[in-house]
Amino acid sequence: MPESTERKPLTELSGEDLARLESDLAAEFEEISQIGLGLDLTRGKPSAAQLDLSERLLGLPEPGDHLAGKTDVRNYGGITGIAELRALMAEILGVRPDEVYACDNASLSVMYDLISFALLFGTEDSPRPWIEDTDRKWLCLVPGYDRHFAVTEKFGFEMIPVEMGPEGPDMDEVERLAADPAVKGLWAVPIYSNPTGLTLSDHVIERLAKMETGAPDFRVIWDNAYVVHTLAADFPKAANVLEAAANAGHPNRFWQVCSTSKITFAGAGVSFLSATESELAWYGKHAGVRTIGPNKVNQLAHVRFFETAEGLRQHMQLHREILVPKFEASRSALEARLGGYEVASWTDPEGGYFIDLSVGDGTATQIVEMAAKAGVALTPAGAAYPYGKDPNDRHIRLAPTMPPLDEVEKAIDVVGLCTLLCAVRKAQAV
Numbered sequence: 001m002p003e004s005t006e007r008k009p010l011t012e013l014s015g016e017d018l019a020r021l022e023s024d025l026a027a028e029f030e031e032i033s034q035i036g037l038g039l040d041l042t043r044g045k046p047s048a049a050q051l052d053l054s055e056r057l058l059g060l061p062e063p064g065d066h067l068a069g070k071t072d073v074r075n076y077g078g079i080t081g082i083a084e085l086r087a088l089m090a091e092i093l094g095v096r097p098d099e100v101y102a103c104d105n106a107s108l109s110v111m112y113d114l115i116s117f118a119l120l121f122g123t124e125d126s127p128r129p130w131i132e133d134t135d136r137k138w139l140c141l142v143p144g145y146d147r148h149f150a151v152t153e154k155f156g157f158e159m160i161p162v163e164m165g166p167e168g169p170d171m172d173e174v175e176r177l178a179a180d181p182a183v184k185g186l187w188a189v190p191i192y193s194n195p196t197g198l199t200l201s202d203h204v205i206e207r208l209a210k211m212e213t214g215a216p217d218f219r220v221i222w223d224n225a226y227v228v229h230t231l232a233a234d235f236p237k238a239a240n241v242l243e244a245a246a247n248a249g250h251p252n253r254f255w256q257v258c259s260t261s262k263i264t265f266a267g268a269g270v271s272f273l274s275a276t277e278s279e280l281a282w283y284g285k286h287a288g289v290r291t292i293g294p295n296k297v298n299q300l301a302h303v304r305f306f307e308t309a310e311g312l313r314q315h316m317q318l319h320r321e322i323l324v325p326k327f328e329a330s331r332s333a334l335e336a337r338l339g340g341y342e343v344a345s346w347t348d349p350e351g352g353y354f355i356d357l358s359v360g361d362g363t364a365t366q367i368v369e370m371a372a373k374a375g376v377a378l379t380p381a382g383a384a385y386p387y388g389k390d391p392n393d394r395h396i397r398l399a400p401t402m403p404p405l406d407e408v409e410k411a412i413d414v415v416g417l418c419t420l421l422c423a424v425r426k427a428q429a430v
Contacts, residue, residue, distance in 0.1 A: 007340035010427045018428050025421040029374060032414060037375030039411040044194070044353035045402040046262050046319075053318050054264040060301035068303070073296035079284045081270075082296055084303045089272050091309040092227060093256065094238045100274045101283065104294045107259040107271040111221055112151055114255050114273075117286045118184075118217070119155060124282050125217040125252055130184060139177055139186040141169050143356055143384035143395050145194045148187040148223065152386075157184070159386035164196060168204035174211070181214035185221060191236050192226035195384055195397040196356045197349025199236060209244040209253060222256040228316045229262060230351040231324055235313055242276060252279050260302060262353065263316065270294075270302055326400045329409045330355055337416025343423035346398075355398040356384075357415070363422045364393045370418040376411045 010018070066074050068082040080086065081102025090097040103110055122129040130136060138157040140149055141164050152159055160177060162169045177183055186208075190200045208220055220241075227238050245253040252275070260269035273283060306312040331348060334357070338344050347356045359367055364381035371378050379397045382390040398415065400408045 009340070009342040010423060011342070013427070015428070018424055022421070022424045022428060025417065025424060029370070029417060029421055032374045032417070035375060037410065037414070039376045039403060039407050039414070041399050041403070041408075041411050041415075042377050042379050043402070044262075044399040046266060047322065047402045047404070049322050050262075050319055050401075051265060053315065054305070057264055057268075057301050057305050060304045061297065062304075065304070066297075066300070068296065068300050071296070073300045076292045078293045078296055079288050079291070080280075081272075081294055082299045082303070085270065085299045086272075088303065088306060088309050088312065089258070090274075092238065092312065093224065093258065093272075093274055094240045095242055095256075095274050098277055099242055099280070100272055101280055102294065102299050103271045103273060103287075104291075105259070105261065105267065105269050105271060105298075107223065107225065107257040107261070108147055108151075110257050110271050110273050111148070111223065111255075113287060113290075114219075114221065114283065115151060115155055117283065118219070121286060123217045123219065123252070124278060127216070130217075133182065133184075135182040137180065137183045139174060139183060140386045141186070141188055141193070142386070143195055143390075143397070144187060145189060145223070146379070146383040146388075148221075149386045152187070158182075161386055164193065164198055166198070167201035168198065171204055171207045171211075175207070178211060178213040178215075178218060183213070183218065184215055185219040187221055187223070189223045189225060190241075191224060191238065192229060192349060192352030194225070194352065195347075195354035195395075197347050197352045197354065199350075202239065205239050205241060205244060206248075209241065209250065210248040218253065220254050222254045224256055224258040225262070226352040227258055228313060229319070229353065230316065231320060231327055232350045235316075236351065242274065246276070251276050255279070263312065263319070264302065264305070268298060270299055323401060325405055326403075326408045327355070329405060330398065330400045330412045333409055333412035334416050337413060337420055341420060341423065344419050353399060353401050355400065357396040357398055357419070359394050359396060359419050360423050360426060361392045361394050363419075363426060364390060364396050367396060367415070367418045367422050370422065371415055374414050374418065376414045378415070 066072055085102045086100040087097040090100045119130045136157045138152040138159050140159045140161050142161040162173055241254040256274040259271035334346050344359045368378045368381045382388045384395050384397055
């Protein structure tokens with residue numbers, strides 16, 4: 001890092017100081033670009049060290065261990081999943097076991113199914129299948145999860161962004177928008193949201209449960225992907241949204257999903273759907289045509305591996321030991337590069353898989369392109385917004401989980417370098 005210029009806000013630097021800083025940074029950028037780093041911060045994947053924590057799963061269940069209760073898990077059937085695993089995850093989610101289905105490996109598939117079933121057949125509360133409503137809209141909390149947005153875009157919903165604040169979305173705005181009968185639902189990651197790491201407040205949850213909506217079949221897809229992914233010593237408490245919605249007179253409002261994809265094996269975990277018993281029956285009625293049952297052998301393996309909800313939490317503390325140094329290194333690298341210049345800000349999450357870097361308006365795309373030239377791959381700027389369009393072009397999602405620690409430090413430093421260089425050049429152009 002060049003030391004020739006005093007560390008203070010760019011707005012306070014003279015033209016001569018800006019020129020000197022730009023020259024130093026540009027030279028460093030060109031030097032790094034010649035190296036060919038080949039570093040990747042694009043997706044929030046578990047590292048090999050995290051995957052190694054679940055290696056014992058590959059030997060489970062042991063030969064001869066194939067009964068879950070009286071069910072032979074090797075055979076067909078059991079659309080609900082095995083009772084032991086449903087009970088374990090119900091404790092994590094704070095709901096009853098009969099309000100949980102254990103499914104196959106991907107919660108994204110469950111979410112895709114939920115919307116496609118509602119489109120084709122309607123929900124229990126629908127006057128008609130959603131496909132018959134040519135004007136279909138969906139609320140998207142932003143910055144948010146790009147794969148959520150891909151699902152609703154695929155099915156032809158007009159996606160309406162709602163900005164996240166410190167406690168969640170502006171609920172006055174959500175309630176105003178939800179009064180439109182064409183608005184069918186809302187995406188939410190309630191705990192350690194992707195990519196900001198924010199957790200929705202109890203007040204926001206209460207208003208989501210209580211609010212009146214124009215559509216009688218309005219649904220909140222409650223993607224609790226990071227419910228146990230703490231970076232702190234304690235685990236967050238999952239709000240019982242099913243109970244909150246029932247008390248508010250909207251019992252079917254929440255479709256809650258989660259999975260073990262970032263707990264055990266990303267490609268061979270178990271996903272879960274939590275909803276009212278009647279909603280689960282609705283889901284099972286349609287999913288039961290598509291499948292004769294989930295992979296119950298894998299479900300039993302997970303039961304044997306965790307044994308209890310507390311066993312799952314202890315396993316996640318091992319993940320935490322691997323991840324905390326990477327997030328600390330990321331924050332340190334950003335501070336070392338950008339601290340004092342007042343050109344960017346970044347989240348300091350207590351859990352989850354991401355850091356949201358907020359840069360100067362109109363510069364995120366350029367920074368991502370510069371980082372790629374310097375050998376660091378990032379998620380495209382705008383990915384955290386519907387249609388891939390951040391209206392201010394200022395958010396960059398950083399995923400420090402998969403690379404080794406030394407690569408994380410180097411990659412984040414390069415991102416900081418590109419951010420500062422871009423900011424300096426923008427300041428010179430003013």
